[in-house]
Amino acid sequence: MIYLVTLLGSLGQGLLIALVAIGIFINMRIMKKPDLTVEGSFAFGGILAMTMLNGGAHFMLVLFIAPMGGVLAGLVTGLITTKLKVDGIIAGLLVTMALFSINMFVMGGNIINAPLDTFIFTPIRGGLVNSGLELREAFLLSYIIIGAIILAVAIALLWLLFKTQFGLSVRATGSNEYMARSNGINTDSRKIFALMLSNGIIALAGALIVQQRGGAEVNLGIGIFVIGLAGLVIGEALMPKRANILVKLLFVALGSFIYFTVESFILLWQILPPTGTQLLTALLAMLALIIPKLKEIRFKRRQK
Numbered sequence: 001m002i003y004l005v006t007l008l009g010s011l012g013q014g015l016l017i018a019l020v021a022i023g024i025f026i027n028m029r030i031m032k033k034p035d036l037t038v039e040g041s042f043a044f045g046g047i048l049a050m051t052m053l054n055g056g057a058h059f060m061l062v063l064f065i066a067p068m069g070g071v072l073a074g075l076v077t078g079l080i081t082t083k084l085k086v087d088g089i090i091a092g093l094l095v096t097m098a099l100f101s102i103n104m105f106v107m108g109g110n111i112i113n114a115p116l117d118t119f120i121f122t123p124i125r126g127g128l129v130n131s132g133l134e135l136r137e138a139f140l141l142s143y144i145i146i147g148a149i150i151l152a153v154a155i156a157l158l159w160l161l162f163k164t165q166f167g168l169s170v171r172a173t174g175s176n177e178y179m180a181r182s183n184g185i186n187t188d189s190r191k192i193f194a195l196m197l198s199n200g201i202i203a204l205a206g207a208l209i210v211q212q213r214g215g216a217e218v219n220l221g222i223g224i225f226v227i228g229l230a231g232l233v234i235g236e237a238l239m240p241k242r243a244n245i246l247v248k249l250l251f252v253a254l255g256s257f258i259y260f261t262v263e264s265f266i267l268l269w270q271i272l273p274p275t276g277t278q279l280l281t282a283l284l285a286m287l288a289l290i291i292p293k294l295k296e297i298r299f300k301r302r303q304k
Helices: 002-030 038-054 059-082 089-108 123-129 135-163 165-175 177-182 187-213 226-237 247-269 274-303
Strands: 111-113 216-217
Touching: 002 038, 002 135, 002 187, 002 226, 002 247, 038 059, 038 089, 038 187, 038 216, 038 226, 059 089, 059 177, 059 187, 089 135, 089 274, 123 216, 135 187, 135 247, 165 177, 165 187, 177 187, 187 216, 187 226, 216 274, 226 274, 247 274
Parallel strands: none
Antiparallel strands: 111 216
8 A cells, every 4th residue: 555655646746846857858958958047946936836825815826926937037047148148057046046035035934834725736635535535545646636737738738839830940949049040030039938938837846846745945946956857867768769849748757757756665665764865866867867878888889
């Protein structure tokens, strides 16, 4: 029974964090540039959500407003990068540092929470309990149901977006900026849009995660970039070589689930203590990054 509960918990967590991996995928694989605004926008989205819920706002309004915090953070990073010509990594760090103080101002302290009955998971959980499920299973299934719905909508919208002419111009900017500019594409606007889109998705993930955890604190976003990166590279290791954008997004989501499953079972079997979570995250991310390189080296040796 404990293994089933662990697996369900990993699935729910993976579905929610998959949004972070998808946001990182947009930056690192479509635009070919890492963005360190991730940790700031994740925390900003989560803290905005918890602050609004604490003030009595409806969770549907929160789902709309919280991602706008990430969109705004991405916009600022994009403007600093394209207009002030500051390196993208440094721009992301500057915005994340600024958001740390902004988050404390928004919360009015270091920690904030809200009543459980204000969370997006509550109606689903209540319905499951009324149908006869135990409370623990109802909690886990509510995370899976909400996570699956929101993730499916996000992937579908991104797939449709990147099939449009504008979406193709964004992908062209990431693939070859100089060629895109020579074809009349405003590459700066595409870069800014990609940053706004990715950080908006990541802020949405933050808004969902704080409701799963039951509260938010100022250090909420620390380490989230590495967690999302781990899901991304695990998904890419399993991804077919010739995959369209829809398949890539699905495998990125799968990678997040695999990451949390591995992490949960390692902690369950007490291979590492709970205090070693960050070390485990770093090791899994490193392993996922190394595996494709080892495969490439092995392939080259076979060719020789």
